[in-house]
Each structure stands twice: as structure tokens, then as C-alpha cells.
Amino acid sequence: MSKDKFYITTAIDYPSGKPHIGHAYEKVCADCIARWNRLLGKEVFFLTGTDEHGSKIQKSAKKAGKEPKQYVDEMVVFFKELCEKLNISHNRFIRTTDEDHVKVSQGIFKKIHDSGEIYLGKYSGWYCSECETFYTEKDLKEGCCPTHEKKAEWISEESYFFKMSAYTEKVLDYLEKNSNSVLPAGKRKEIVNRVKGGLNDLSVSRANVPWGIPVPINDKHTQYVWMNALINYVSGVGAFPLDSKNELKDFWPADIHLIGKDILWHHTAIWFSILMAAGIELPKTVFAHGFINTASGEKMSKSKGTVVDPVEICDKYSADVLRYFLLREVPFGQDGNFSEEAMTERLNNELANGLGNLVNRTIVLIEKSFEGVVPDSKTDSDLQKKLKLGKIKKLMEGLELHHALAEIFAFVAACNQFVNEKEPWKLEGKEKEQALYSLADSLRIIAILLQPFIPETSEKINAQLNAEPGSLADCEFNRLKAGTKVKKGEVLFKKVA
Ligand code: MSP
Numbered sequence: 001m002s003k004d005k006f007y008i009t010t011a012i013d014y015p016s017g018k019p020h021i022g023h024a025y026e027k028v029c030a031d032c033i034a035r036w037n038r039l040l041g042k043e044v045f046f047l048t049g050t051d052e053h054g055s056k057i058q059k060s061a062k063k064a065g066k067e068p069k070q071y072v073d074e075m076v077v078f079f080k081e082l083c084e085k086l087n088i089s090h091n092r093f094i095r096t097t098d099e100d101h102v103k104v105s106q107g108i109f110k111k112i113h114d115s116g117e118i119y120l121g122k123y124s125g126w127y128c129s130e131c132e133t134f135y136t137e138k139d140l141k142e143g144c145c146p147t148h149e150k151k152a153e154w155i156s157e158e159s160y161f162f163k164m165s166a167y168t169e170k171v172l173d174y175l176e177k178n179s180n181s182v183l184p185a186g187k188r189k190e191i192v193n194r195v196k197g198g199l200n201d202l203s204v205s206r207a208n209v210p211w212g213i214p215v216p217i218n219d220k221h222t223q224y225v226w227m228n229a230l231i232n233y234v235s236g237v238g239a240f241p242l243d244s245k246n247e248l249k250d251f252w253p254a255d256i257h258l259i260g261k262d263i264l265w266h267h268t269a270i271w272f273s274i275l276m277a278a279g280i281e282l283p284k285t286v287f288a289h290g291f292i293n294t295a296s297g298e299k300m301s302k303s304k305g306t307v308v309d310p311v312e313i314c315d316k317y318s319a320d321v322l323r324y325f326l327l328r329e330v331p332f333g334q335d336g337n338f339s340e341e342a343m344t345e346r347l348n349n350e351l352a353n354g355l356g357n358l359v360n361r362t363i364v365l366i367e368k369s370f371e372g373v374v375p376d377s378k379t380d381s382d383l384q385k386k387l388k389l390g391k392i393k394k395l396m397e398g399l400e401l402h403h404a405l406a407e408i409f410a411f412v413a414a415c416n417q418f419v420n421e422k423e424p425w426k427l428e429g430k431e432k433e434q435a436l437y438s439l440a441d442s443l444r445i446i447a448i449l450l451q452p453f454i455p456e457t458s459e460k461i462n463a464q465l466n467a468e469p470g471s472l473a474d475c476e477f478n479r480l481k482a483g484t485k486v487k488k489g490e491v492l493f494k495k496v497a
Contacts (some may be wrong), residue, residue, distance in 0.1 A: 003043040007251035008034050009233050011259045012051040012094065015075035016060040019082045020300065021338055022260065024310035025292050028323050029332065029401060030258045031088045035452035036396050038089075039472045045251045047236040048083065049094035050076050054225030055129040058211040068211040072097060078311075085314040086323065087455050094236045096213075096228055104235035105228045106216040109204070112162065112277045113217055123159035123203040126152040131262070132225045134203060147262055160205040160221060167273035168199045174272060174282060182268060183287045183399065184333040187261065191268050199269055202227075230271045233257060234280060242279065254283040261288040287399065289332060295339035308338055320454035321347050321493070324405075327453050332401045348495045354412050355446075355457070356492040358419070362439040363464050363488045365424055369432060376482035377430070377437035384477050386414035387442070392449065393472070401453075408449045415442050440465060441480040448475055457492060464489045 010030045013023050027048060034046040052072040061071035072095070080093060094101060112118050126135045128145035135145065135152055145152050172195050175181055175188060182188035205221035206212060212222025231240075233254055238246025259267050267286045275282050293299055294306045301307065313322050325343040328350070330336030366372055388407055395404035424435040447461040448470040462469055466484050 003041060005251050006034075006037040006042040006044045007047075007237065007254045008037075008044070008256045008258065009047045009236070009254055011257075011263060012049040012096065012229060012232055013079055014056055015050045015052060015072055015079055016056055017075075017302075018078050019310060021292050021308040021310050021313075022300070023079070024082060024086060024322070025326050025330070026258060026260065026289060027083060027088050027090075028086060028326050029289060030256075031086070031090075032323075032327060032401055032452045033256065033258070033399070034089060035455065039448070039452060041471060041473070044091070045237060045248060046090045047092050047094060047233065048088065048090045049092070049232060049236070050079055050096070051225070051229045051232075052076070052096045053212045053222070053228060054132050055206070055209045055211075056132055056225075058209060059129060061211070069097065082311060085311055086319050089455075092236055094232050096232055098235075100238070101232055101235040102213050104238075104240045105213050105223060105231045107240055108231055108234070108274070108278045108280075109223055109227065110216045111279075112274070113160075115277070117163045117166070117277050118160050118204065119163070121159060121161045122157070123161075124156040125154075125203075127155045128152050133266075155208075157207045158221075159203040159207065160215060160218075161201045162204045162227070162274070162277070164199045164202045164270070164273045167276055168195060170276055171195055171199065171269060171272045175268070180285050181282070182264070183285055187264060187288045187333075191264060194265065195269055199273065202270065202273075226266055226270060227274065230266065230274060233283070240278070240280065253281040255285065257283050257286045259286065259288060261290060264288045287333070290330065290335035292326070292330065292336055292338050295337055295341070297335075297337050313340075313343075317343070317347065317496075318456070320457045321351065324351060324454050327401050328405050328409075330402065332399055344496045347493060350409060352493040352495045354409060354416065355450075358412055358416050358439075359443060359461055359464060359492055360488075361416075361419055362436070362443055363486050366436050366440060366486050367488060369424075369436060372486050374440050374480060374482055374484040374486060375433035375437050377434040379438040379441045379477040380418070380434060383414065383418050383438050383442065387411045387445065387477075389475055405453055408446065408453075411442070412446060415439060415446075437480070437482070440484075440486065441477055444470070444480050445475045445477070448472065460489060460492060463487075 008030055010026050034044050037044050058068055061068040064071055076095060126140060128148055130145060130148040130150055139146060140152055143151055175192050182191055204224045204227045205215050206224060207221050209222055213228045215221040215223055234240050237248040237251045238244050239249040239252035257267055272282055325346055392404050392407050422435045424432055427435055443461060444465055444467050447458045451458040465486055
């Protein structure tokens with residue numbers, strides 16, 4: 001029997017500067033969901049990458065005195081490094097300059113053009129190259145982009161237009177009929193209300209931005225960067241043309257497009273219309289996560305020097321400390337604040353005193369009492385009841401990552417309490433055997449459940465327990481083999497003053 005497929009994507013980042021904590025956050029959340037689905041036994045494809053064309057990149061390259069291709073080739077290294085540092089388990093890192101992507105992007109443009117839904121006209125209006133988005137006069141705040149607060153530029157040039165206005169009703173209907181099409185639910189309502197106001201035809205080519213994918217029917221134009229970028233989700237698994245022979249194409253439609261709330265409009269109104277026009281199925285869910293702000297809740301800003309470098313944080317602490325903090329601190333779907341102080345507090349209390357201490361106590365006690373050999377026993381039935389596995393699974397299914405992680409740590413706390421109450425070092429015979437078997441068996445399950453959240457730590461616990469990485473099906477008690485030889489390893493988390 002073939003396995004269930006699960007396809008998750010992140011937004012593709014503009015490599016116009018080094019990656020920041022927002023980029024890290026999105027990748028960590030997507031990675032957690034991808035890993036969870038692998039634990040469920042699904043065949044997962046996880047796509048991330050970079051959005052390398054358009055006026056924003058063209059301008060950054062010019063400022064750096066480089067050709068755009070050379071510039072993106074150099075910048076993409078930082079984004080790949082970020083993925084490596086964070087232990088992101090993506091299956092492909094797509095770049096919109098990849099040859100297969102360019103072909104698919106042109107193919108979809110041509111298909112929509114050939115069906116009479118793209119026409120040549122003249123675009124006159126406002127444009128923000130920070131978010132590569134067109135605005136009307138009334139969208140602007142004192143002449144500035146409402147998202148980036150930078151002066152919008154006036155553009156007046158020949159352009160191809162996509163008849164997006166013709167999709168207002170269809171997009172609305174899809175959004176209204178599919179309650180999971182946009183999550184969280186409040187975000188779907190926002191989009192529904194905006195689409196009700198009507199969609200405008202969309203300018204999908206630029207005559208004055210040479211750094212782009214050439215329009216297949218007129219090489220004086222390049223494709224509007226969003227029209228090309230969104231298509232990465234389809235080209236990433238070779239799902240176009242529709243008769244594609246690519247064996248990954250069955251991953252389409254995507255199960256989840258994970259993106260930030262600032263680009264939800266692009267991923268619903270624009271993306272859904274493009275897909276409908278091209279005759280391609282729509283993604284099942286677009287999930288809009290919140291923003292990571294400064295400690296005081298302000299937007300991070302380069303000019304104020306409040307941007308946090310995730311690679312530096314990983315080097316100073318560890319990937320798992322950052323992953324744990326982001327996943328535990330920020331309610332998934334809402335904004336959250338980042339500060340080293342708050343992260344240190346969680347590191348000291350929950351990771352070092354909580355999890356690290358439990359692992360250390362368990363292994364040391366087994367080494368002292370049984371020369372490191374797991375005794376033959378069964379896990380204490382009261383302790384078993386403290387693990388709410390059904391609840392954790394439900395929370396993950398509902399994408400409540402922060403609550404699921406809290407629930408796993410509630411079990412870690414229950415195990416520590418078990419040690420404090422039982423005082424295994426005072427016990428003898430069968431009672432001692434049972435107490436220590438219970439702890440080692442519980443740790444084995446904890447290591448499985450934590451794998452999507454803090455994979456390096458999960459691996460280290462397995463190494464100390466001499467256990468193989470398990471799947472969710474192995475989260476049953478009493479599966480730890482008696483006679484297993486455990487071995488104390490390095491301290492899992494060092495406290496920070
Ligand atoms: N290139 C476009 C996306 C195209 S997807 C077809 C883009 N790039 S970006 O580099 O500006 O942003 C990449 C992702 O990071 C987006 O989902 C965005 O919402 C997210 N974040 C950017 N800053 C963020 C925070 N401060 N916090 C959390 N996520 C944020 O948009």
C-alpha cells in the first residue's frame with residue numbers, strides 16, 4: 001500500500017539581505033509540521049527556497065555593485081546555511097532562477113495567455129518594491145506603502161494584465177465553501193471580506209525590470225515577480241504541465257502553504273486566481289503565521305538595529321534552544337516577541353532544569369543501581385496516565401504547535417515529580433526496578449514526541465538510552481527492552497546566568 005502523501009511549503013525568501021529571525025521562525029514551524037507528519041508515517045515533501053527576481057533584488061544587487069545573478073548566488077548561501085544550522089529537513093531548496101522553475105513559470109503564463117485571460121495594456125499606478133506590490137492611491141499612507149512605510153513609486157508603462165477581476169466570485173465561493181482553505185479562521189474572514197470588495201485585473205509583467213523571467217510571448221517584458229514566485233510551489237514538485245511525467249507531481253495539491261500574515265492576500269486572491277485560470281487544483285490550506293517582534297512588541301527594524309540574526313543565536317546557544325523558544329513562546333497563528341532574556345529563562349527552567357535534569361537523573365540512577373542495564377519491569381500505571389497522547393495528537397492535527405509542546409513538557413514535569421516522590425535511590429528490589437524502568441521507558445517516548453520540535457536533543461536522548469528513533473506508533477509504554485545498556489552523555493542544556 002502506498003503511503004499517504006503530505007506536501008508542505010514555506011514562502012520563498014527574498015535574498016536581498018541576510019536571513020532574519022522571521023525567516024527562521026517560518027522554517028522551524030514548517031519543519032516541525034513536516035517532521036510530525038513523517039512520524040505519523042506519511043510520505044512528506046517539504047519545499048523551501050529563495051525568491052530571486054524582481055526590482056527589489058535588482059536594486060540590492062546594484063547597491064552591492066554586482067550583477068543580479070552573481071549577487072543572488074552569493075546571498076543564497078546564507079539562506080542555505082540557516083537551514084543547515086536549524087536542522088531544517090526540507091526535501092528541496094528551490095531557487096526561482098532554477099531552470100525547471102523558469103520553464104514552468106513561463107508555461108503557466110503562456111497557458112493563461114493562450115486561453116485569452118492575459119491582455120496587453122498600460123499600467124499606471126503606485127508600486128512598492130519592498131513587497132513588490134501594486135497599490136491604489138487610497139491604499140497608501142501619506143504616499144507610503146502600508147506594510148513597509150516606504151515611499152511608493154509611480155509607474156506608468158506598457159504591461160500585460162491578468163483578468164483577475166473575472167475570478168472574484170469563484171475565489172469567494174472557494175473560500176466560503178472550504179473552511180480550511182485559510183487558517184487561522186479569523187484570517188479567512190479577513191480575506192473573504194476583502195475579496196467581496198472585488199478583485200482588480202493584475203499587472204503581470206514589467207517592461208522596465210530586466211532582472212526577471214522573460215514573458216514567453218514578448219521578451220521585452222519580464223514576468224511580475226509574484227506571478228513567477230508563487231508558481232514555485234507547483235514547479236517544486238513538477239506538477240505542471242498537467243501531463244508532467246515528474247514522479248513528485250502527485251504531491252500536488254499542497255497540504256499547507258505556510259506563510260506570514262503580510263502575504264496572505266498574494267497567497268489567496270492572486271494565487272487562487274492564477275491556479276484556477278491555469279486549470280490547476282488549489283492548495284488545501286494556506287496558514288498565515290504571525291510576526292516575531294522585538295522584546296517590546298515592536299516590528300524589528302534594520303535602521304533601529306533591532307534585527308536578530310538567527311545564525312548568531314544558534315551559535316551562541318544551540319538550534320534546539322532557539323527552536324524550542326520559538327515553538328513554545330509564540331502561539332501559532334499569532335504574533336510573538338523575541339528576547340534573549342525570555343529565551344534564557346525557558347532554557348534554564350524548562351530545558352535545563354526540566355528535560356536535561358530528567359535525562360541526567362534517569363541515566364545516572366540506572367548506571368549506579370544496575371550498572372547501566374535497564375531492569376526488567378513495567379511502567380508505573382499512574383505515571384502512564386500522565387501522558388496525554390491523544391490530546392497531543394489532536395493539538396498537532398489542529399496545528400496548535402505551542403500547546404502540543406506544552407503538553408509534552410507537562411509529561412516531562414510529571415516524570416520529574418515521579419522521581420521526587422518515589423526517591424528511587426531509597427527503594428530496593430522490584431520497586432526500584434519499576435521506578436527506573438518507568439523513567440527510561442517514559443524518556444524513550446518523550447524523545448519520539450520531541451523529535452519534530454527539538455530533533456538534535458531527541459537524538460541525544462536516544463543515544464543515551466541506546467534506542468532507535470521511533471515513530472508515533474512506538475509511543476506505547478513498556479516497549480523499552482529490558483537489558484538495554486544506557487550510557488550517560490554530555491549535559492543536554494547548560495544553564496545561562
Ligand atoms: N518573497 C516573498 C514571498 C514569496 S512566496 C511565493 C517574501 N519574502 S520575505 O523574505 O520578505 O519573507 C519571507 C517570509 O518571512 C514571509 O512569509 C514573511 O511573512 C516572513 N516574515 C518576514 N518577517 C517576519 C517576521 N518578523 N516574523 C515572522 N515572519 C516574518 O515575502
